[in-house]
Amino acid sequence: MSEDLIDLDGGQTRMEAAYGSDDGDEDLFAITAKREASVGAIFEQNYRPWDGDFGPRWVRNYAIFRHHVFGLFSSKGHRNYNPFIRLTILVIFIGAISPIAMLFFSSLFGAEPDGFIDKMWGVNRSNLWGQVLGYFPRNLCYWPLLTALVVGGMISDDRRNGTSAIYFSRPVTRVDYTMMKYLSVAVVLGFVIIFSYMLYYTLAIVFKGEGWGFLIDTLPMFLAGLLCSILLVITYTSIGLALSSISQSRFFSAIAFLSIIYGTKLVALLIDLQFETSILYILSPYDCLAHFGQWMLGLELNYSHSLSLSVVSLILMNLVSILVLVSRVSSLEVTRE
Amino acid sequence: MSDDIKVPSVLVENVSKWYGQVIGINDVSLAIEGGVTGILGPNGAGKSTLFKLLMGRIKPNQGSVKLFGIDPWEDTSPYRRIGYVSESERLYDWMTGQDFVSTLARLHGMTRNEADSRAEHVLEFVGLYDVRHKEIGKYSKGMRQRVKIAHALVHDPDLIILDEPLHGCDPIARTSIMNVIKELGNQGKTVLVSSHILEEIERITEQIVILHNGRLLALGNIYAIRDLLDKHPHRIMITTEEPRKLANAFIGEEPIYGVRFPEEGKLEIQTNDLSAAHSVLPRVIVESEVKVSRIDNPDDNLESLLEYLIGG
Numbered sequence: 001m002s003e004d005l006i007d008l009d010g011g012q013t014r015m016e017a018a019y020g021s022d023d024g025d026e027d028l029f030a031i032t033a034k035r036e037a038s039v040g041a042i043f044e045q046n047y048r049p050w051d052g053d054f055g056p057r058w059v060r061n062y063a064i065f066r067h068h069v070f071g072l073f074s075s076k077g078h079r080n081y082n083p084f085i086r087l088t089i090l091v092i093f094i095g096a097i098s099p100i101a102m103l104f105f106s107s108l109f110g111a112e113p114d115g116f117i118d119k120m121w122g123v124n125r126s127n128l129w130g131q132v133l134g135y136f137p138r139n140l141c142y143w144p145l146l147t148a149l150v151v152g153g154m155i156s157d158d159r160r161n162g163t164s165a166i167y168f169s170r171p172v173t174r175v176d177y178t179m180m181k182y183l184s185v186a187v188v189l190g191f192v193i194i195f196s197y198m199l200y201y202t203l204a205i206v207f208k209g210e211g212w213g214f215l216i217d218t219l220p221m222f223l224a225g226l227l228c229s230i231l232l233v234i235t236y237t238s239i240g241l242a243l244s245s246i247s248q249s250r251f252f253s254a255i256a257f258l259s260i261i262y263g264t265k266l267v268a269l270l271i272d273l274q275f276e277t278s279i280l281y282i283l284s285p286y287d288c289l290a291h292f293g294q295w296m297l298g299l300e301l302n303y304s305h306s307l308s309l310s311v312v313s314l315i316l317m318n319l320v321s322i323l324v325l326v327s328r329v330s331s332l333e334v335t336r337e
Numbered sequence: 338m339s340d341d342i343k344v345p346s347v348l349v350e351n352v353s354k355w356y357g358q359v360i361g362i363n364d365v366s367l368a369i370e371g372g373v374t375g376i377l378g379p380n381g382a383g384k385s386t387l388f389k390l391l392m393g394r395i396k397p398n399q400g401s402v403k404l405f406g407i408d409p410w411e412d413t414s415p416y417r418r419i420g421y422v423s424e425s426e427r428l429y430d431w432m433t434g435q436d437f438v439s440t441l442a443r444l445h446g447m448t449r450n451e452a453d454s455r456a457e458h459v460l461e462f463v464g465l466y467d468v469r470h471k472e473i474g475k476y477s478k479g480m481r482q483r484v485k486i487a488h489a490l491v492h493d494p495d496l497i498i499l500d501e502p503l504h505g506c507d508p509i510a511r512t513s514i515m516n517v518i519k520e521l522g523n524q525g526k527t528v529l530v531s532s533h534i535l536e537e538i539e540r541i542t543e544q545i546v547i548l549h550n551g552r553l554l555a556l557g558n559i560y561a562i563r564d565l566l567d568k569h570p571h572r573i574m575i576t577t578e579e580p581r582k583l584a585n586a587f588i589g590e591e592p593i594y595g596v597r598f599p600e601e602g603k604l605e606i607q608t609n610d611l612s613a614a615h616s617v618l619p620r621v622i623v624e625s626e627v628k629v630s631r632i633d634n635p636d637d638n639l640e641s642l643l644e645y646l647i648g649g
Contacts (some may be wrong), residue, residue, distance in 0.1 A: 047462050047520055049504030050455055050493035054417060063443035077440040080431040161427040169392050170444045171413045171422040 060172055061180050068154070068184035085149045089192065092142045096196035099131070100203050107207035123204045123218050125297045128225040131197050132232060133293040139286050143236065144195060144261045150188050151240030153250030154181055155329070160248040164332065178329045182241055189233045197229050224296040232289050235314065238321035239285060245328035257330065261286055278303040282313040289314065344406035345370040345389060345494045346527040352400035354386055361386035363551040364400070369529065370383040376531040377643060378548035384531040385424055387548065388500045389602035391529075392421050404496065409545050413500075417445065420489030424500040428481065430474030434465055437473055437487045445492040452491075464513055479510025486517060497521060501528040515541055535639040545639070547646055554646045559639055562646075569636070569645045570595070571611040573618070576631035580604035586625035590617050594600035 071078030072086060073103065099121040106117040121127065133139065158164035167177050201222050239260060244253040264284035271280045281287035281303055291303045291310040299306070345368040354361040362383045376384050378401065389395045390402050393416075401408060404415035429437055435456055442452035460469045463483040468476070473484060482502055489497060499518065503511050512553035518541050522528050525560040532538050545562070547554040555562045563571075577583050583604050592614045595607035608614035613636070622629050635641065 047490075047517075047524060048458055049524075052447070052451055054492070055448065057446075058445055059446040059448075062445075063440070073392060075431055077432060077436040078442075080429070162423070163427055163429075165392070165394055165421075165423060166441065167444065168394060169416060169419070169423075170415075170441070171446075172418045172444060173413050 002097035054171075056260045057176065059177050060170075064167070064172065064177065064180035065184055065187075068181065069187055072188065089146060089188075092146050094195060095137065095142055096131075096192060096263060097199055098125070100200055100207075103200075103207045105203050107209075122208070122323040123201060123214075123222075125221055125299055128197075128201070128218075128221050129228075129293050129299055130295045131200055132193065132225055132229040133286075133290045135286075135290070139261075139290075143189075143232065144258055144272070146192055147185075147189060147240045148254035148257045151185050151237070151244050153244070154185055154241060155244040156247040156250050156253050159245075160250075167309045174329050174332070178326060182237060182325075185241060186233050189237060190230075193233055194226070194229045197225060201225075221297055224298075225293070228289065228293040228296055231292070231314070234319055235285050235289060235321075238318045238325070242321040242324040242328075245325050245332075277305075279305045279309070281305065282309050285314070285317055288317070343370070344403075346405060348401075348403040348406070349387070349390070350401050350403075350477050352390060352397045352402060354395060354397050354399075360551045362390065362397075362548075365548070365551070365553045366400075367546060367553060367556055369527060369546075371525065371527050372544055373518060373528040373530060373542035375545045376529055376548065377533070377535065377538060377545055377639070378531075378554075379533060379647070381550075382548040383551040384548055385500055386496055386551070387585060388421070388423070388529070388531065391498060392416075392419075392423075402533075404597055417492065418495045418627075420447070420492065420494035420497045422482075422485045422489045422497075422499045422502050424504065428473050428484070431472060432483045433470050433472055434476070434480075434487070435469040437484065438491050441488045441496055442491040447492070455491050455493075456487070457590050459490045460484070462490065463487045463517055477507075477510075479506040479514075482506055482510065482514060483517075486514065494526070496527045497529070499528065501531055501533075503534065513535065535643060539639050545644060549647045555642075559642060563636075563642050566642070566645055570607045570609055571614070571634070572636050573606045573608065573611075573614060574631075574633040575604045575606065575629055576602060576633075577604060577627055577629045578602065579627045583622070583625055583629070584626045586621050586627070590621060592617060 018167075067077065068079045071081050072089065102117060102121040106115075106121070111117045130138075155164075157166075164177070168174070201218075204210075208214075236257075240253070240257045243256045243260075247253040247256070261284075265281075265286055268278070268280035268284050268287060272278050281291070282305065287303070288310040291301065291307060292314065293299075294301050294303075296306050303310070347367070347369040349365055349367050352365050353363055365383070365387065377385065378384050386395070390397055391404065391409070393413070396410055402410075405416045405418060409415050429440075432440065435453070438456035438460060439449075442455055445450070446602060447455065457466065457469065460466050463486050465480060465483055465487060468480065473481065476484060481637065482505070486499070486502060489499070502514055502518070505648065509598060515537065517529055518528055522542065529540070535591040539559070543559045544557070545559050546556050547562075580598055580603060584598070584606075587593050587596055587604075587606050592608045592610045593606050597605040597607070599605050606614065618632070636645075
């Protein structure tokens with residue numbers, strides 16, 4: 001730290017001091033505050049108009065999208081995700097790609113084809129289905145928790161804090177606002193669910209050194225699984241955002257989402273165990289997806305009710321959720337500030 | 338059709354808005370174009386409701402709101418030309434002032450470079466350039482108000498709506514923000530500013546809108562409105578050592594119709610024509626040879642005007 005030393009003889013400043021000791025008394029200097037502090041400053045309020053052109057609609061929409069998605073990685077101009085949420089998403093992603101590690105080790109140690117490791121983690125109908133729609137751990141722990149964390153405050157935070165006004169006082173339509181929120185959630189979920197699925201399939205081929213024949217054999221299964229994973233992302237995003245739009249609390253929307261996913265499953269399971277009918281599984285978003293996925297991948301169906309009921313239920317769930325979301329946002333009055 | 342027809346920046350026609358049983362705005366109509374206009378009224382008068390209606394945050398139950406001739410609830414394009422500072426809008430506290438303003442600039446469609454450069458300029462304009470890389474959460478109340486003004490100005494709007502921009506600011510921040518508002522008005526922008534601190538509005542503008550219980554009480558120049566209040570005479574307060582002698586001199590003068598002695602050493606003269614009264618004032622004082630130390634117009638200010646209008 002530097003202080004200005006001002007010569008008392010210079011006449012610029014005066015300091016009354018008691019010369020009670022000899023140390024330093026002979027030096028006619030005093031440490032004072034910087035002289036600039038007493039000078040003061042007037043800043044010029046010179047407003048310069050802006051004559052640039054505003055970008056089109058997609059530029060504005062991209063600004064909303066990046067604000068919500070890039071916040072997972074950086075906070076510069078982005079939505080702030082709690083470090084705990086970031087960490088949890090990372091853990092879920094690592095969990096989702098954990099079969100890749102097993103495939104890697106099996107390739108290192110030269111595991112036998114159709115051996116234990118290959119059956120457990122190799123590319124086959126069951127494992128491709130399980131990579132997205134397997135109940136434990138993915139649909140019990142990973143995907144619902146991931147969705148609840150991402151979607152929790154997506155709209156409810158805006159409603160509670162009045163920050164939706166930040167968007168609505170700009171040339172951002174409510175349709176754009178809703179679409180970009182939807183896309184942001186879908187991309188984050190998609191990054192973990194769909195990307196981990198694609199990574200698993202691709203690296204399985206690479207690690208095992210499979211050829212074109214394997215690719216041709218398994219590609220339809222892979223694409224069926226991919227379609228299921230896209231449906232899962234869409235369904236969870238729709239339900240989650242609809243709940244976020246009717247709530248002013250991120251906690252409520254997250255808990256409500258988990259309740260719907262786990263609650264419907266639990267009730268259907270209890271009814272199934274008691275009365276040996278799987279019909280109530282049509283109320284469970286996960287089971288509708290799992291049912292459809294089993295059919296898509298050519299697996300034996302675990303459900304006794306008709307597949308069409310699950311498909312219709314799935315479509316209705318998505319329609320109702322999107323309807324709730326759109327009607328809530330389009331009529332959203334920002335009365336809270 | 339002629340293109341010369343000027344569409345007002347703000348056009349509110351017969352607008353009513355109620356929240357359940359509570360009425361927010363009751364059949365208000367007004368048109369505003371150019372310069373600074375103060376929106377006045379006590380708490381609950383409907384100022385914030387009016388602004389929320391303008392900003393498309395809430396929908397009117399009756400009537401229509403148009404900004405630059407367009408209903409903002411139907412079409413958000415007017416918001417390209419509008420900057421809004423709400424009363425207590427939550428900000429993104431984790432962002433720096435620069436990031437915040439730049440991020441919101443991008444919501445208008447600016448590129449990253451344009452947004453950054455423009456954010457720097459408006460932050461400099463409101464006096465936050467030196468602290469632009471500090472997190473908003475660490476800003477003082479005055480700095481937060483100024484960063485809100487900066488984000489409202491970043492896209493160079495033609496209409497700026499400021500809801501209680503001086504609320505919670507220290508005197509230096511108030512002066513700084515008032516200078517900013519005046520400067521924007523001088524540049525030909527339409528600025529609507531609400532406040533319930535009347536002296537502040539008086540320092541910024543003479544153009545006012547007065548709301549009370551959701552109704553529009555008055556609109557226009559403060560002095561013109563005051564002149565229209567016939568049942569409330571203008572008062573001139575004279576501080577003198579000989580109030581009775583001076584009162585005697587005033588009696589009989591044409592514009593003066595009454596005198597009063599409110600306290601020791603004070604003379605209050607009453608008139609319906611303030612400018613005529615002021616024109617005879619010097620002559621009467623000189624002729625009476627009474628020493629006068631001070632002359633005031635105690636009711637020729639916004640506070641009295643509001644009191645007369647609201648209190649009846």
